[in-house]
Amino acid sequence: MHKKLFIPGPVEVSQDVLEKMAMPMIGHRSKEASELQRRISDNLRKLFYTKNEILLSTSSGTGLMEGAVRCGTLKRAAIFSVGAFGDRWYSIAESNNVPADKFEFPMGEAVDPKVVDDVLKTGKYDLITVTHNETSTGVMNPIEEIAQVVKKYPDVIFCVDTVSSAAGVKIEVDKLGIDICITSSQKCLALPPGLSICTFSEKARERAEKVKFRGTYLDLLALYKYIKKKDYQYPTTPSLSHMFALDYQLDKILNQEGLENRFKKHIEMAEIVRNWADKYFEVFADRNHLSNTLTTVKNTRGISVADLNKELGKRGFTISNGYGSLKEKTFRIAHMGDCTVNDVKELLQNINEILNLK
Amino acid sequence: MHKKLFIPGPVEVSQDVLEKMAMPMIGHRSKEASELQRRISDNLRKLFYTKNEILLSTSSGTGLMEGAVRCGTLKRAAIFSVGAFGDRWYSIAESNNVPADKFEFPMGEAVDPKVVDDVLKTGKYDLITVTHNETSTGVMNPIEEIAQVVKKYPDVIFCVDTVSSAAGVKIEVDKLGIDICITSSQKCLALPPGLSICTFSEKARERAEKVKFRGTYLDLLALYKYIKKKDYQYPTTPSLSHMFALDYQLDKILNQEGLENRFKKHIEMAEIVRNWADKYFEVFADRNHLSNTLTTVKNTRGISVADLNKELGKRGFTISNGYGSLKEKTFRIAHMGDCTVNDVKELLQNINEILNLK
Known part of the structure; x- marks a missing residue:
């Protein structure tokens, strides 16, 4: 039996979207491919409220996070972490010999914009990374307030991981001054995993020009230059299947559902x-x-989360156990993507029945 | 109208395989995902005639080439190039600050194993890269003879790009002593682009342990350690859709068609x-x-290749123009993957009609 996914990615993908994954292949050096990829970029610009260029990468969000840190840091990166996905930014920097310092906040708490200011004030850093939505703890960082601080430091490249929030929560890239805003296909965009996306500012481009060893596959500047030169074609063969599905899904989100409605739906699901x-x-x-896209629930009743998930599985649902050290101490319900208010209610009703909650 | 692809990737994908791309999502941390990924690795070991571990990456073949060069070089890499995809190995090394030298052979010629011997004899190199099948020129390098040479140098990591040959041409990884043998989904495996695959020897693993900065997303050692620890699950969310299709396709190739039959079919198509x-x-x-998977044809008749392709398009076929500087001077017909002898004959018949060849 198929289990409906209420985990923070991959999320449930609608049948009509899945069918687009099965479209016949086209040449990736064809006019058709250019048109497809240009249309996707145009629509993603609307989703991110930006005039910046859009880069697609056949990789997970981690791939573009690596590209961002490698291409954007000349001096030193300041990594603000509120959990596992913040920590990932730091290990990416470490593994690439990119100088970086990590500033951590206690589990369950958000980044304090004042701390960001204090850190940037030192003048030691020329790139900062923030996780907008930390799926290990269920925290959504105050990105507007952080953006206000970062704006005071024009030499700092502002990288934001919106992997589990973009397309579910409004992120106005240009208004916030985000230089590299990253997301991936399998969260609020409700596509299968396998494609990641970022916005790429002029400032980020200028910085990358100065960085000598940016690698090849995840080199954001190389992607940028290639799509500019070759009419939105990519240097290596991209996942065309994901692009067919993304193209279709963006049309649905922008022209049928409406962005504001999608954001509102995510707030409603979160509140429930x-x-x-x-x-x-x-x-x-x-x-x-x-x-607004995931809730981490403290296991105050001392239930067995593993057993709950087993019972839910028999009924056709899956939720997530707590992440890492929070396993069994918490559990996580994702409410993102094409998931509806009714889906969420149905899940909670089933949990209530299993746990005999009244 | 859909155009049948006779280009060196993406290739035509069978309808039943395409449908697997549309399967509903599963959790990538589920038992189901482990079983899927373990089964794929077991079957790929048969395809590569190896006992080595298999690593999957949601990236193009270039991604794993980068992982190989970065993770495998401590001293210096010797890059043997017979065209565009050989050159790519070199630019990958350069962009990652990996010391490397490129040894080039004239367009249309193969790597001379004697040159490989002379180069390795210097003792300067601890990794070599060879392109098995160079799709820019239609050359298939004498991998057995090269392997005989490389075997004399036990400290050298042997990396082979079999992106456009594996699953169409027999490559006996263990017999040849290949440490990292790379392919991707959209060539002879006849899947959509978006997934790449490599074998990973114990020797490659030991080498990678000694390399300090291997990056994150394309770190072969990290992939290896994760699948070992987490029962074939991957560190980041992989393209499950590609895995569903690959799993199905491997079963078809190994258990219905038979590997030897597939190799024979590729030889037949090449001869035609x-x-x-x-x-x-x-x-x-x-x-x-x-x-055996692609033929580069010298345009001795001075036809317009672009016009030929336009006419072919009207009839539902696409071939490739020459690569780079060989554009219009050559054209390329790929005969790989699920393409059949009849498909090839049908294409040639149509070219004959368009060009009025008798």
């Missing part, structure tokens, strides 16, 4: 799950910075 | 195209090292 968690358990993260 | 080229044009590459 939070209210449920408040009633029967506790919300794990700082209440002022709760994620 | 070569005979046709001999009759009406000329084969571009050295006759002793012709590719």
Whole structure:
């Protein structure tokens, strides 16, 4: 039996979108491929509220995070981490011999913009990374406030991981001054995993020009130059199947559902799950910075999360156990992508039945 | 109208395989995902005639080439190039600050194993790269003879790009002593682009342990360690759609078609195209090292290749123009993957009609 996914990626993909993954191949050096990829970039610019160029990469979000850190750092990177995906930025820098320092906040708390200011004030850093939505803890960082701080430092490249929020939460890239804003296909865009996406500012491009060893496959500048020269074609053979599906899905989101409606739906789903968690358990993260796409629930009842998931599986649902050290101490319900308010209600109803919650 | 692809990737994908790309998502941390990925690795070991571990990467072949050069070189890499894809190995090394030298052979000629011996004899190199099948020129390098040479140098990591040959041509990885043998989905495996594959020897693993900065996303050692620890699950979210299709296709190739039959079919298709080229044009590459998966045809009649392709398009076919500087001077017909002898005959018949060849 297929299990409906309420995990923070891959998420459930609608049947009509899945079918686009099965479209026959086209040449990746054809006019058709150029048109497809140009249309995708144009539509993604609307989704990110940006005039910047869009880069696609056949990789997971981690791939573009690596590209960003490698291509954007000349001096030193400041990594602000509130959990596992913040830590990933740091290990990426380390593994590439990119000088970096990590500034951590306690599990469940958000990045403090004042700390960002103090760090950048030192003048030691020329790139910062922030995880917008940390799926290990269910925290959504105050990106507007952080952006206000970063704007004071024009030499700093501002990289934001919006892997689990873009297309579910409004992220106005140009207004926020984000230089490299990264997402991937299998979260709020509700596509299968395998494609990642970023915005790429003029400032990021200028910085990359100065970095000598940017690698090949994840070199954002090489992607940028190639699409500019070859009418939105990519230097290596991209996942055309994902592009067919993304093209279709962007049209659906922008022209049928409407971006604002999609954002509103995500808030509604989040509120339903939070209210449920408040009633029967506790919300794990700082209440002022709760994620709109995923809720981490504190296991105050000491249930076996593994057993709950087993029972849910029999009914055709899956949720996530806590991440890493939070396993069994928390569990996570993702409410993102094409998931609906009714889907969420149905899931919670089933949890209530299994746990005999009234 | 859909155009049947006779280009060196993406190739035509069978309808039943395409449909597997549309399978519903599963959790990438599920038992189901482990089983899927373990089964794929087991079957790929048969295809590569190896006991070595198999690594999958959601990237193009270039991604794993970068991983190989970065993870495998401590001293200096010797890059043997017979065309565009050989040159790519070199630019990958350069862009990662990996010391490397390139040894080039004239367009249309193969790597001379004696030169390989002379180069390795210097003791300067601890990694070599060879392109098995060079799709820019239609040369297939004498991998057995090169392997005999490389075996004399036990400290050298032997990397082979079999992107456009594996699954169409027999490559016995263990017998040849290849440490890292790379392919990707969109060539002889006849899947959509978006997934790449490599074998990873114990020797390659030991070498990678000694290399400090291997990056993150394309770090072969990290992939290896993760699948070992987590029962064939991958560190980042992989393209599950490609894995569904690959799993299905491997079963078809190994258990329905049979590997030997597939290799034989590729030889038959190559012979048909070569005979046709001999009759009406000329084969571009050295006759002793012709590719079994792609034929580069010398445009001895001075036709407009672009016009030919336009006319072919109207009839539902596409071939490739020459690569780079060989554009219009040559054209390329790929005969790989699930393409059949009849498909090839049908294509040539249509070219004959368009060009009025008798």
